[in-house]
Amino acid sequence: MKTKIYQFIVCCICSACFTWAQEKPNIIILFADDLGYGDLSCYGAQDVNTPNIDQLAEEGLRFTDFQVASSVCSPSRAALLTGRYPMRNGFPVAQGKIKKHKDYGLHADEMTIADVLLKEKYATLAIGKWHLGFNKGHQPIDHGFQHFYGLQSNWHTKHPDLDDVYFDRKVVKENVAFETLIGDYTNKAIEYMEENKKNPFFIYLAYHSVHSPIKPSKEFIGTSKGSLYGDYVQELDYHVGRLTQALTDKKLDENTIVIFLSDNGPAICHFGGSAGPLNGGKYTTMEGGFRIPAIIKWKGKFATGVNNTFLSSMDLLPTLASLAGAKLPKDRVIDGKDITSILKTGKGTSPHKYMYYYNGINLQAIRKGPWKLHLPRTSEDQPFWSKNKNEKPFNGSNLKNIGCRGLIALGRPLLFDLEHDMGELTDVSKKHPEIVEEFLKEAERVRKELGDINVIGTDQRVPPFENIQEKK
Known part of the structure; x- marks a missing residue:
């Protein structure tokens, strides 16, 4: 009799543990690279067809005012994973395979989404492009990911180790053809879902698409009206569809949060892409660089439709922590908010x-509500990817014909009402001097906290090298 009672109690405990595990949602972040606000058909693109991402948008929330914290790769990734501005988490410029960046990586003290979820008994996996330093201490498995499968950063053949696929810290495939990566990454994610379907999992899948090289697989070449770039976008859509279909097939879709977004705007100066109605693109602080396509779905739990709320990729960490029942540390500022x-x-x-x-x-x-103020700057103030020694300060009021690199040099503050002018075309600073004054005061305050050119902020983590804005 006692044995039967004991077995009954054990069964109840096991059942409760299984139920508890399943109550925590699985989480998948699909992070596209250089995908512009106007590159998807659900965001108005006419020369590409993205039915799978469109379906995700139809079944979830599609955001029209979702921002990242930087218009280049590495800082945007650091901000998403830590919920903190790049100036605060110590990763303000893109990490390169250059001598001065040899010790540059995501600091060991920084807490990531994976760190938070790992403490809540999640299985955690990073796949794809890391680009946050690859010395020991800076790798994905040093930052809360139990496993990593992917590349150090961008795919290149000019550096001998940048076309090698790693599993954790070891190379498992050498000299990999770029076109094979997107399918390989998707396969790995689907396998991981199957392996961990009885416990909560977190997959951070950072695709290289649609960053250069613009090399879609041969079966996608010629499938769009948007040249090779459009074909490349459609290939990304296909693999997103494979992953979401796998969730349905494995009966995981009702307990999985799927988040799709881009790391920054399109590289319109170099490789194409579209920011839609927005001005500028990658490398700029115009809306085309920071405002990105973003879709979030949790079947039956989250709302559906179109949402116009001004939100940030930094909001993901505190939000996912809340949904997983985790508590955030109080020893640091988290810039993201629970949404x-x-x-x-x-x-x-x-x-x-x-x-x-x-x-x-x-x-x-600086932005507050619909208002955005661009601050004066010189070409010398810019990071290496935006410098132009011969650039004359912009002093006009209409930005309709501004170049793809945005406002490299600016002689005076420019104010835009994004509610009525999301393309940042018409300066209205003379009509609203009180807003300009408020924002200039806020700029002085935040410089003291986060830093700026020739200013070290009180809560700024400074990278381990000098001349931060320079490549050499």
């Missing part, structure tokens, strides 16, 4: 009073 209520209801106001637009370590714009 669970907005996701569940599809309604609400932005949790951010101000947002700051840095290009490298240069504060270039």
